[in-house]
Amino acid sequence: MQGMRDFGFFMRFFMFFFRDLIGCYKCLKYMPFYRIRLASSTDFYIVCLSPFKEINAISIDPPNIIIKIRGLSFSRGNRLIFDNISMDIERGKVTAIMGPSGTGKTTLLKLIGGQLKPDAGTVHVDGENVHKLSQSALYDLRRRTMGMLFQSGALLTDLSVFDNVAFPLREHTSLPEVAIHHLVLLKLEAVGLRGARDLMPAELSGGMARRVALARAIALDPQMIMFDEPFTGQDPISMGVLVKLIHDMNHALDMTSVVVSHDVEETSSIADYIYVISDGKVIQSGTPVDLKHSKSAWVQQFLGGVADGPVPFHYAGAPLMEDLMQDAK
Amino acid sequence: MNIGDKLQAIGKVTLNRFERVGRGSLFLWQILLSLPYLIQRPFLLVRQLYYVGVQTLLIILVAGLFVGMVLALQAYIVLVDFGAEDSISLMVSLSILRELGPVFTGLLFAGRAGSALTAEIGLMKSTEQLSGMEMMAVNPMQYIIAPRFLAGVIAVPLLTSIFMAVAIMGGYFVATEMLGIYEGVFWSQMQVNVDFYADLMNGMIKSLVFGIVVVWIAVFEGYDCMPTSEGLGQATTRTVVHGSLAVLGLDFILTALMFSV
Numbered sequence: 068m069q070g071m072r073d074f075g076f077f078m079r080f081f082m083f084f085f086r087d088l089i090g091c092y093k094c095l096k097y098m099p100f101y102r103i104r105l106a107s108s109t110d111f112y113i114v115c116l117s118p119f120k121e122i123n124a125i126s127i128d129p130p131n132i133i134i135k136i137r138g139l140s141f142s143r144g145n146r147l148i149f150d151n152i153s154m155d156i157e158r159g160k161v162t163a164i165m166g167p168s169g170t171g172k173t174t175l176l177k178l179i180g181g182q183l184k185p186d187a188g189t190v191h192v193d194g195e196n197v198h199k200l201s202q203s204a205l206y207d208l209r210r211r212t213m214g215m216l217f218q219s220g221a222l223l224t225d226l227s228v229f230d231n232v233a234f235p236l237r238e239h240t241s242l243p244e245v246a247i248h249h250l251v252l253l254k255l256e257a258v259g260l261r262g263a264r265d266l267m268p269a270e271l272s273g274g275m276a277r278r279v280a281l282a283r284a285i286a287l288d289p290q291m292i293m294f295d296e297p298f299t300g301q302d303p304i305s306m307g308v309l310v311k312l313i314h315d316m317n318h319a320l321d322m323t324s325v326v327v328s329h330d331v332e333e334t335s336s337i338a339d340y341i342y343v344i345s346d347g348k349v350i351q352s353g354t355p356v357d358l359k360h361s362k363s364a365w366v367q368q369f370l371g372g373v374a375d376g377p378v379p380f381h382y383a384g385a386p387l388m389e390d391l392m393q394d395a396k
Numbered sequence: 397m398n399i400g401d402k403l404q405a406i407g408k409v410t411l412n413r414f415e416r417v418g419r420g421s422l423f424l425w426q427i428l429l430s431l432p433y434l435i436q437r438p439f440l441l442v443r444q445l446y447y448v449g450v451q452t453l454l455i456i457l458v459a460g461l462f463v464g465m466v467l468a469l470q471a472y473i474v475l476v477d478f479g480a481e482d483s484i485s486l487m488v489s490l491s492i493l494r495e496l497g498p499v500f501t502g503l504l505f506a507g508r509a510g511s512a513l514t515a516e517i518g519l520m521k522s523t524e525q526l527s528g529m530e531m532m533a534v535n536p537m538q539y540i541i542a543p544r545f546l547a548g549v550i551a552v553p554l555l556t557s558i559f560m561a562v563a564i565m566g567g568y569f570v571a572t573e574m575l576g577i578y579e580g581v582f583w584s585q586m587q588v589n590v591d592f593y594a595d596l597m598n599g600m601i602k603s604l605v606f607g608i609v610v611v612w613i614a615v616f617e618g619y620d621c622m623p624t625s626e627g628l629g630q631a632t633t634r635t636v637v638h639g640s641l642a643v644l645g646l647d648f649i650l651t652a653l654m655f656s657v
Contacts, residue, residue, distance in 0.1 A: 180531055202535075206533040209530075210533035217527065219524050223525055
């Protein structure tokens with residue numbers, strides 16, 4: 068009888084012990100939140116989803132270049148969009164890629180993201196050749212390193228704001244719903260839209276949609292975010308908000324930002340390095356100050372927004388007089 | 397335009413068509429490879445079953461009822477001349493089980509659910525939702541296409557069996573209430589002469605094939621459409637036209653294989 072009771076005590080003790088052990092493990096697994104407080108009112112939270120892997124990654128001295136593009140050529144139909152261009156994008160910096168519309172800046176982002184295949188040349192992201200990877204390895208690389216902010220926001224229209232931001236977390240982590248809830252609210256807080264969490268994408272203004280998309284892009288704390296025309300079609304206030312968010316986020320989260328844009332002023336104000344591309348070539352690269360003092364007439368026309376210059380005002384065609392005379396005949 | 401140019405144009409169109417068929421086949425293969433993903437995310441399938449299946453139910457019920465009623469009327473007019481109006485249930489049930497059930501459901505499904513699927517997926521493509529999903533490392537084949545495909549393939553045979561049941565009920569109502577056929581004769585004729593495998597099962601196999609083909613066309617057209625409003629309109633039209641033609645064409649082939657002696 069005594070023995071039975073002892074056994075019962077033992078089993079109960081063992082069960083409690085075991086339950087607490089699991090509890091501790093869960094805590095450890097989900098605990099490592101890092102909080103970074105900025106001088107401004109905006110707070111950023113990072114969750115480290117796999118602490119051990121992350122520590123390993125840090126212990127290896129990271130190469131300074133996150134994206135390495137060499138001899139990239141790409142054409143659509145008969146039109147050559149990129150002709151043998153090379154670029155390096157540094158880790159932890161804001162790099163802008165500027166150029167007139169139609170020069171394939173978005174295409175460049177899609178080439179970096181592995182959604183398009185180049186005709187020639189290589190793109191290395193985080194040391195891996197994007198276009199040589201298998202599909203699962205490519206998805207793994209995207210999940211690990213890349214976030215992308217589309218011009219339209221590309222929010223999933225059948226999900227609410229909250230679910231949109233939660234989407235990558237639900238797909239790629241096994242976090243419990245409570246942790247996802249907290250994380251999503253923190254990400255939305257960072258872009259100032261915590262109060263809009265129950266709205267549907269159709270109810271958002273363009274600027275709000277882009278901020279929600281930004282919250283979604285940083286949900287998994289990627290090493291790098293590619294911004295596709297983040298400032299286009301924004302009113303001055305939301306433009307200012309976006310400029311500030313991109314700048315702050317880059318510094319607070321130690322992220323790499325690639326900003327594709329043709330808004331000269333806003334982009335130069337946050338960029339550490341700028342590539343100017345036109346007609347499939349890199350015309351000039353350098354810091355914003357370098358570009359301002361550039362001797363290239365083309366760059367001066369682009370930065371100054373002058374109507375006529377090396378980029379002609381008129382679309383190529385026969386001289387006006389000749390054209391008129393032909394009609395008269 | 398001289399003959400050389402014309403030949404070249406014809407060749408180009410033909411090549412494009414074949415290329416599209418090839419792309420469609422690869423697409424189907426990719427869908428099949430993506431299906432196991434649904435084991436982890438069954439709620440995606442359930443939701444699509446609701447959109448694709450349950451929301452098509454009303455049109456299937458109404459159409460089935462009227463088809464069965466009309467069929468009974470027409471059969472009576474022909475059969476009564478030969479004094480064979482007792483066979484009305486045989487005529488109604490066989491034509492519905494073998495042909496009209498699967499074909500009508502296939503056509504209605506292409507028009508109601510197929511076009512909606514194409515429009516939805518095409519709009520997702522043109523608003524960059526599919527691209528965005530890819531960049532979030534979520535495969536749209538798994539998350540968007542596979543559940544819609546499987547839901548369609550499951551829904552069409554179920555809808556077909558409902559159509560068949562309702563149509564026979566409609567025929568029964570007209571035959572017994574309006575035309576005065578004795579109830580017992582109606583059911584016993586059917587019981588004796590309709591074979592479970594030869595008639596009902598063949599009809600169900602047909603409906604399964606129609607389901608696969610129509611949903612395949614619908615999701616492929618959506619995924620492959622030009623991401624403009626014009627391209628989207630064309631893709632939706634193509635879904636209905638190609639889907640309906642595929643149903644009718646395949647129906648002939650399947651009938652020839654199943655019922656010709």
